[in-house]
Amino acid sequence: MVITTAVCDSEEKLDYTFASRYASEPVPRFKMPKRSMPKEAAYQVVNDELMLDGNPRLNLASFVTTWMEPECDELVMASINKNYVDMDEYPVTTELQNRCVNMIAHLFHAPIGDTDTAVGVGTVGSSEAIMLAGLAFKRKWQNKRKTENKPYDKPNIVTGANVQVCWEKFARYFEVELKEVKLREGYYVMDPVKAVEMVDENTICVAAILGSTLNGEFEDVKLLNELLTKKNQETGWDTPIHVDAASGGFIAPFLYPELEWDFRLPLVKSINVSGHKYGLVYAGVGWVVWRSKDDLPEELIFHINYLGTDQPTFTLNFSKGASQIIAQYYQFIRLGFEGYKNIMENCLGNAKALKEGLEKTGRFEILSKDSGVPLVAFSLKDSSKYTVFQISESLRRFGWIVPAYTMPPDAEHVAILRVVVREDFNRSLSERLAWDIEKVVKELDESPPRASIKEAHVTAAAAVTDETEDGKAHLKRSVTQVQREVASYWRRIANKKTSGVC
Secondary structure, three states, X not given: OOOOOOXXXXXXXXXXXXXXXXXXXXXXXXXXXXXXXXXHHHHHHHHHHXXXXXXXXXXXXXXXXXXXXXXXXXXXXXXXXOEOOOOOOOHHHHHHHHHHXXXXXXXXXXXXXXXXXXXXXXXXXXXHHHHHHHHHXXXXXXHXXXXXXXXXXXXXXXXXXXXXXXXXXXXXXXXXXXXXXXXXXOEOOOOHHHHHHHOOOOEEEEEEEEOOOOOOOEOOHHHHHHHHHHHHHHHOOOOOEEEEOOOOOOOXXXXXXXXXXXXXXXXXXXXXXXXXXXXXXXXXOEEEEEOOHHHOOHHHOXXXXXXXXXXXXXXXXXXXXXXXXXXXXHHHHHHHXXXXXXXXHHHHHHHHHHHHHHHHHOOEEEOXXXXXOOEEEEEEOOOOOOOHHHHHHHHHHHXXXXXXXXXXXXXXXXXXXXXXXXXXXXXXXXXXXXXHHHHHHHHHHHOOOOHHHHHOOOOOOOOOEEEOOOOOEEEOOOHHHHHHHXXXXXXXXXXOOOOOOO
């Protein structure tokens, strides 16, 4: 949701072009029109406005799916008027959701038998899924503290500073302290050793990320499980782990099946994953799955009967469309394990091709890993004439939307570009993007530096002394000091966490 803060002229009119064939008066921009207009005119007005939106398939900032098969599109349109929450009216849709939950639980090695039912729920995205998982951890921790007659008013969660902003929202909205493990240059994920050191008796869980939004890297959940198990044994605590697999949950099982990150690890109690990312469904669906019923406190589940029958519900919202749930089930049965594996291998191959193309230019340092989410994160080796922000801006004239941003603390001085490789980003597009990036860089090489670059300059010179007019020597700013000033400058025009949609 975008919160509008601009002061607008309420009398401003919205002019339109071809719609004048059907209507002659402009419509108010910020007030509802007094009179109706023909449907053709309304369509043309809206369509003309949307022409200035970016092309979703060229939006390389987003992890969210931008293409599905026509048959799946038809299912979405046929069910777009169904309210998922009305389970009594749409029992088959409810059944499809339950099947999806069980498929995901088995994919993540949940300890359930073939005849058992998995514990999980569909959500509008990983943000809601994380809120629900966090609430379950908080309530379970509070209940345990109450039985032990101990204070339960200061819960905390341990995460890396690379977490998506939804974790900050959960902490602020539900009054949980967020203890972040700071990053450092060259290491852009949570350090498991430092994370476990920050755990105390008030820690409701440690959140690990399978696929960092910043550079796609998988955090070492297995090492975290080993270190946390040891600390729990030493202290008598039972601090659990939640895995935020929003981006990597539909990648690791197919590309890295031997990697232990899921319910194979005893301390992993819940996992969220975004169906609208590498689950290959349009925006609007996420999932959260618990290890067992014991990990989801019963008092968090509401029971309603005013839609016809007793219906359990554990969501933050109520009404929501059923079409994405149906689309997710279609993708599961249409592609199967083999289909998902082929798609993920193709994405990884296209990411490697782009990486090789960028490396050939000799201009960039690659910060993403070969294993992880199929994306390419890279920074300039030399930012003395221009920055990654200018490259990002220049690429827009070719239609590419490539985000540039600074890393979180304590690596704020590192500014990078990131390209997310989705199913619809083919080898041809990968090669074209590499050519366009090289073209932009050459143009910037030949262009005079902008005035603003002086303020945003990252200089490789070591700290040396200089002499002022009064003859006194002073120390020039060090590289790190200058870099931190650069990061501060750019953060005034770009938020700290700009990358990623849950």
